[in-house]
Amino acid sequence: MKNKAKMNAVERVAKYIFIVCAVTQIFAVISITVYMIAKGTPAFNNVGVFQLLFGTSWRPTAKDPSYGILYIIFTSIVGTSVSVLIGVPIGLLTAIFLTKVANKRLAKLVEPAVELLAAIPSVIYGLLGLMILNPFMYRLEKIIFKDSATHQFTGGSNLISAIIVLAIMILPTVVNVSSTSIKAVPKHINEASLALGASKMQTIFKVTIPAARSGIMTGVVLGIGRALGEAMAINMVAGGSVNLPLPFNSVRFLTTQLVSEMGYAEGLHRQVLFTVGLILYIFIMIVNLVLQKLRKEASIDE
Numbered sequence: 001m002k003n004k005a006k007m008n009a010v011e012r013v014a015k016y017i018f019i020v021c022a023v024t025q026i027f028a029v030i031s032i033t034v035y036m037i038a039k040g041t042p043a044f045n046n047v048g049v050f051q052l053l054f055g056t057s058w059r060p061t062a063k064d065p066s067y068g069i070l071y072i073i074f075t076s077i078v079g080t081s082v083s084v085l086i087g088v089p090i091g092l093l094t095a096i097f098l099t100k101v102a103n104k105r106l107a108k109l110v111e112p113a114v115e116l117l118a119a120i121p122s123v124i125y126g127l128l129g130l131m132i133l134n135p136f137m138y139r140l141e142k143i144i145f146k147d148s149a150t151h152q153f154t155g156g157s158n159l160i161s162a163i164i165v166l167a168i169m170i171l172p173t174v175v176n177v178s179s180t181s182i183k184a185v186p187k188h189i190n191e192a193s194l195a196l197g198a199s200k201m202q203t204i205f206k207v208t209i210p211a212a213r214s215g216i217m218t219g220v221v222l223g224i225g226r227a228l229g230e231a232m233a234i235n236m237v238a239g240g241s242v243n244l245p246l247p248f249n250s251v252r253f254l255t256t257q258l259v260s261e262m263g264y265a266e267g268l269h270r271q272v273l274f275t276v277g278l279i280l281y282i283f284i285m286i287v288n289l290v291l292q293k294l295r296k297e298a299s300i301d302e
Contacts (some may be wrong), residue, residue: 030284033281040278042165043067043271052275058242060261060269067272069257071242073279076101076254078245079159079234080227083166086218087227090167091174092209099182100204111179113275118172126236134237137161154250157239162251166230170223177222181215182208221291228284233254254280 044052047067055068094114098107137156144150185208193203209216231253239250240260252260257276265273 005132033113036274036278036281038270039271039274040281043268043275046268047272052272060265060272065269066257067252067268069276069279071244072220072252072254072257072276075159075243075245075251076228076280076283079162079166079238079251080224083163083170083227084220086163087167087223088174091171091219091223092178092216094171095178095182096204096209096243099179100200100208114172114175115167118176122169122230122233123236125165125169126233129161129233129237133161137248141143145248151248152250154239154241154248157237157250158241159238159245159247159251160247161210162234162238162253165233166227169233170227173226174219174223177219178212178216181212181219184215185211217291218295221288224291225284228280228287229255231259235259254283 016026052067052069053073054070055066056070057066057068058072059066080226098110098114102110134156137160138153139156141151141153141158145153187191188205189211190208193207198206234253235256238252238256240252240256241250242252243249245251254276257274258280261269262273
């Protein structure tokens with residue numbers, strides 16, 4: 001009876017702790033949302049919704065300032081989307097290789113290396129991109145545009161460099177979560193597929209991956225979250241100019257916009273930067289809601 005009473009007491013305490021944690025999280029999300037709306041909406045009235053969202057000129061310190069962020073929004077959408085299209089397939093195939101193809105000795109060597117990539121600070125990725133990737137891109141840029149009189153050379157700091165760095169940065173998250181999900185698929189499902197005459201590759205891609213897709217979607221969500229929220233590494237390799245998101249253009253993302261100018265901005269300029277943060281916040285929330293819905297549908301199908 002005493003042991004049962006202790007267990008009941010522990011369960012009650014745990015229940016209250018969980019409730020407090022859940023309420024704290026809900027309160028934090030609501031507080032952040034309210035704060036971002038309160039700080040980010042005044043610029044719409046002072047600048048104008050159309051000029052702010054559809055303007056292409058960003059000159060906050062000019063005598064006649066302009067605050068158009070259309071190119072910045074496009075750059076974030078294009079850069080994040082392409083990096084995910086590159087990073088997710090590579091990460092998923094790497095996870096399949098480590099869990100289903102590679103021998104145990106090789107897998108034990110590669111898995112810690114992948115985990116180490118996740119622990120590397122963002123600024124290190126940016127530094128490596130600045131010292132290795134950008135010079136390579138500059139040489140490529142000179143080869144492609146050597147006879148062009150209109151191209152503005154960026155020293156290799158361009159959209160392609162930013163996409164490559166982002167794709168590398170999301171790899172560890174996708175690989176680790178996908179590997180865990182694939183390993184969690186019951187063995188009898190794979191064995192049943194093999195017993196029915198399916199090959200190993202058919203079993204992997206037509207049985208194992210569909211069975212693990214809910215967990216794989218979680219890895220994709222986390223990877224996209226890191227790509228959307230990255231600022232420091234991208235600020236070091238993308239160039240920082242407000243341009244159309246073309247491959248060899250120096251560009252600026254929503255996150256790097258905040259990092260680059262929030263330190264010295266004031267007045268209307270500062271208000272607009274809070275609006276940029278609000279747009280980024282809305283963008284992240286929409287992407288997460290869509291992906292969460294897809295993940296729930298995948299869980300139901302399983």
